[in-house]
Amino acid sequence: MIDEGTVPWPEDLAYAYRTADCWRGRPLGAYLWDWADAWGDHVAVVDGDRRLTYRELAVLSDGLAEQLIEHGLRRGDSVLVQLPNCWEFVVVTLACFRAGVVPVMMLPQHRAHELTAIAGHVEARALVVPDTWRGYDHQALAHQVAAGLPDGAAVLVVGADVRPHSVDVRSLMRCGGDVEARRRRLDGLAPSAADVALFLLSGGTTAVPKVIARTHDDYEYNIRRCADVCRFSRQTVYLAVLPVGHNFPLANPGVLGTLHRGGRVVMLPSPRPEQAFAAIEAEGVTATSVVPAVAIRWMEAVDGSGRDLSSLRHIHVGGSMLSPEVAGAIGPALGCELQQVYGMAEGLVCYTPVDAPRSVANTTQGRPLSPFDELLVVHPMTGRPVPPGAVGELLVRGPYTPRGYYRAPEQNAVSYTPDGWYRTGDLVRITPRGNLVVCGRVKDVINRAGEKISAAEIETLAQDIPDVAEAAAVSVPDAVVGERVCLVVRLHPGRELTLDRVAAALTERGLATFKVPERLVVLDDLPHTPLGKPDKKALRLLLTRAA
Ligand code: OOB
Numbered sequence: 001m002i003d004e005g006t007v008p009w010p011e012d013l014a015y016a017y018r019t020a021d022c023w024r025g026r027p028l029g030a031y032l033w034d035w036a037d038a039w040g041d042h043v044a045v046v047d048g049d050r051r052l053t054y055r056e057l058a059v060l061s062d063g064l065a066e067q068l069i070e071h072g073l074r075r076g077d078s079v080l081v082q083l084p085n086c087w088e089f090v091v092v093t094l095a096c097f098r099a100g101v102v103p104v105m106m107l108p109q110h111r112a113h114e115l116t117a118i119a120g121h122v123e124a125r126a127l128v129v130p131d132t133w134r135g136y137d138h139q140a141l142a143h144q145v146a147a148g149l150p151d152g153a154a155v156l157v158v159g160a161d162v163r164p165h166s167v168d169v170r171s172l173m174r175c176g177g178d179v180e181a182r183r184r185r186l187d188g189l190a191p192s193a194a195d196v197a198l199f200l201l202s203g204g205t206t207a208v209p210k211v212i213a214r215t216h217d218d219y220e221y222n223i224r225r226c227a228d229v230c231r232f233s234r235q236t237v238y239l240a241v242l243p244v245g246h247n248f249p250l251a252n253p254g255v256l257g258t259l260h261r262g263g264r265v266v267m268l269p270s271p272r273p274e275q276a277f278a279a280i281e282a283e284g285v286t287a288t289s290v291v292p293a294v295a296i297r298w299m300e301a302v303d304g305s306g307r308d309l310s311s312l313r314h315i316h317v318g319g320s321m322l323s324p325e326v327a328g329a330i331g332p333a334l335g336c337e338l339q340q341v342y343g344m345a346e347g348l349v350c351y352t353p354v355d356a357p358r359s360v361a362n363t364t365q366g367r368p369l370s371p372f373d374e375l376l377v378v379h380p381m382t383g384r385p386v387p388p389g390a391v392g393e394l395l396v397r398g399p400y401t402p403r404g405y406y407r408a409p410e411q412n413a414v415s416y417t418p419d420g421w422y423r424t425g426d427l428v429r430i431t432p433r434g435n436l437v438v439c440g441r442v443k444d445v446i447n448r449a450g451e452k453i454s455a456a457e458i459e460t461l462a463q464d465i466p467d468v469a470e471a472a473a474v475s476v477p478d479a480v481v482g483e484r485v486c487l488v489v490r491l492h493p494g495r496e497l498t499l500d501r502v503a504a505a506l507t508e509r510g511l512a513t514f515k516v517p518e519r520l521v522v523l524d525d526l527p528h529t530p531l532g533k534p535d536k537k538a539l540r541l542l543l544t545r546a547a
Contacts, residue, residue: 006196006213007404007412010420014194022372022399023217025193029065029098031220031260032058033183039234039262046283047087047267054262057091060173062182064095067172071126071154075100075191078122078199079156080115080145082106082129082138084269085244088158090255091173092128096198097216100191104199104211105245107451108133112510113461115145117208121407122199124153128169131159139166193217199406200247200345203452204415205425205443207460211406212345219251222349222400225369226253227261229351230287230314230339236263237311239279239288241271242450247345248319249289273301281307289316289341291450293481296326299333312336314354318343318365319450320482321438327362340365342438346422347401348373350436364435373398376421377428380442383417391439394428395421444536446473449481453515455536458506462487462517465505467495470526472534476519476543487517488539490526497522521546 009017017023035044036058045052052060073079079096081103083089096103104122106115108130119127127146129138139157143165146153155166162168191197193216202210214222230253232238238258242249244267250256258265266283268275271294279285290298295317302309315334317327318341331338339356342365343349352366360366368375377392378385386392395417397403403420404412415423425443428436444455458473465471470490475483491497499520506516527538 005407007402007416009399009403017217017221017372017399020372022221022370023193024220025217026220027097027100027191027193027195027216028197028220028256029094029100029186029190032061032094032098035259035262042234042262043264044259045087045090045265045267050087052087052090057094058183059179060091061094061098062179062186063175063177064091064169064173065098065186066182067175068095068099068101068126069189071167073099073101073125075189076102076195077125078102078104080104080106080119080122080124080127081245082108082110082115082127082142083158083245084108084130084133085240085267086158086269087267088169089244089267090259090265092158092169093198095173098186098190100189100195102196102199105201105250107201107243107245107512109243109512109514111507111512112141112145114209114510114512115141116148116510118201118211119145119149119153121208121211123151124149125151126154126156128156128158131157131161139163191216193220201245202345202405203445203454205445205454205456206411207454207457209454210408210411210415213402213406214400215402218347218400218402222347222369223251223253223256223260226251226349226351227257229353229369230257230316231354232257232261232263232287234262236261236287237266237283237285238263239266239268239276239283239285241268241276241288241290241294242319248341248343248450252289252316252341252343252349254289271297273298273305277301277305277307277309280309280312284311286311287314287316288312289318291319292317292322292326293320293449295322295330296480299329302333309335314339316341316351320447324363328358331361338362342366342436344424346424348375348396348398348422348424349400352435360433360435364431364437366436367434368398368436370399373401375430375436377430380427389429389432391427391429393442394424394426394436396424397421446475446483446485448483448485448514451514453485458485458487458511458515458517461506461509461511462489462502464509465497465502467491467497470534472526472536472539473517474536474539474543476540476547484519485515485517486519486521486543488521488523488526488534488543490523
């Protein structure tokens with residue numbers, strides 16, 4: 001069982017969240033059949049030519065859930081899920097919820113470095129991967145990762161090229177048999193709503209991503225409140241273009257929020273404007289979510305695209321800084337309303353309301369989803385609350401913000417206060433009307449098009465390059481992706497290093513491509529803080545001046 005590594009909410013608060021109808025005490029898998037019973041023939045998921053009704057979704061998910069159990073997976077076992085945006089992702093996720101098996105949401109760009117660390121951390125019993133994806137052999141990597149685990153792990157493959165020793169996910173789903181009997185059997189095996197439903201990865205600050213355990217109760221509340229705030233309904237057609245392993249497109253309201261309301265989800269594995277615009281036109285998409293970098297690409301491409309985007313009513317933009325100027329241009333350019341989102345896999349999500357005045361939608365990141373969210377803005381050094389309206393670090397607690405990372409007591413002592421506040425590492429201020437404005441951050445991450453890259457992770461690997469004496473990873477501003485990774489190094493005497501060699505060394509170590517530094521600066525010496533750590537502020541200043 002996995003729950004031993006989680007940090008529960010205090011009992012009195014858990015009671016309060018239950019009585020206030022935040023936590024409804026039903027596992028996420030139970031909703032699958034609510035949906036199928038209510039909207040059975042309505043299309044739930046579209047992926048290219050493939051269209052699944054709610055009933056088909058329930059039948060396939062139950063089929064796979066039972067087969068997972070047949071293959072030896074037990075309630076509480078974890079499974080790495082690394083799939084692009086495709087209909088099978090939805091079935092796999094719902095099947096896991098039904099069986100009480102816990103999916104760990106990886107990204108398609110993750111490689112050996114991330115998969116090995118996370119699989120070990122959660123003691124994964126299986127991996128679900130595409131056969132190959134964008135020219136990369138995920139199946140081979142999955143077998144390599146599985147072989148490195150003390151008890152091995154099953155490799156479940158989505159695609160046509162299922163090799164010996166792999167299991168074909170699509171054929172598992174279609175196992176035949178009596179649907180109603182299976183439904184009852186799985187109902188009888190359902191996990192508790194207080195159990196961990198899924199693991200999300202933190203975009204955090206450590207050498208490998210941290211793991212966030214979200215319970216059925218807390219995640220359902222997150223999904224429901226998001227769907228309320230965004231007014232998702234049966235009429236919603238949601239386009240998933242960001243990688244769906246991310247909390248944002250998965251559940252805010254995203255894929256799961258759309259299904260919770262009986263709408264239709266359109267899965268697209270890339271946010272490229274041509275494909276996205278074609279899908280919006282073809283399916284009559286009403287809502288989608290993107291990071292600022294994607295919104296900017298779409299604005300640039302919309303004129304002359306020849307596509308009719310008039311169905312699009314709402315675009316949710318979040319994940320990284322959005323300037324008021326760009327924010328103000330998005331709605332007019334794409335012919336829809338902007339809703340800004342500030343959220344995190346750790347929990348808290350803020351939205352600007354659907355009917356917010358332009359000034360609020362363009363200049364703030366909105367307000368928390370729940371009246372039970374507690375926000376505290378503190379001085380980053382002293383930890384004391386700042387005066388109302390002043391900038392400080394945001395701390396948060398609430399009914400969908402767990403109290404600690406999974407199996408990480410040492411990290412929790414840093415990232416959470418003793419009374420359970422999560423330190424977001426973000427600098428914010430709260431306007432007199434209660435809207436939050438993100439002003440910067442204190443944590444050491446690089447935010448590349450919404451993907452969070454831990455500076456420590458890059459530095460740890462860069463330090464192993466034999467020529468490198470000292471390394472610091474810092475962000476450099478970029479008009480397209482917001483920030484890029486710049487590696488600043490001091491070399492051992494007489495050595496040389498190029499960006500290509502850095503890229504090759506880090507890729508060799510199995511680092512995800514999006515994290516590989518895109519700029520290299522070699523210095524005779526690095527500036528240091530009084531504590532002797534590389535002085536990132538001074539380095540950033542140096543790089544901006546040099547640019
Ligand atoms: C979302 O989640 P994560 O876990 O990938 O990243 C969380 C971090 C935040 O702590 C903050 O540093 C940054 O991403 N962030 C923003 C932002 N939204 C997130 N920074 C500035 N402006 C924003 N609007 O990124 C995420 C999860 C759920 C919904 C939306 C985004």
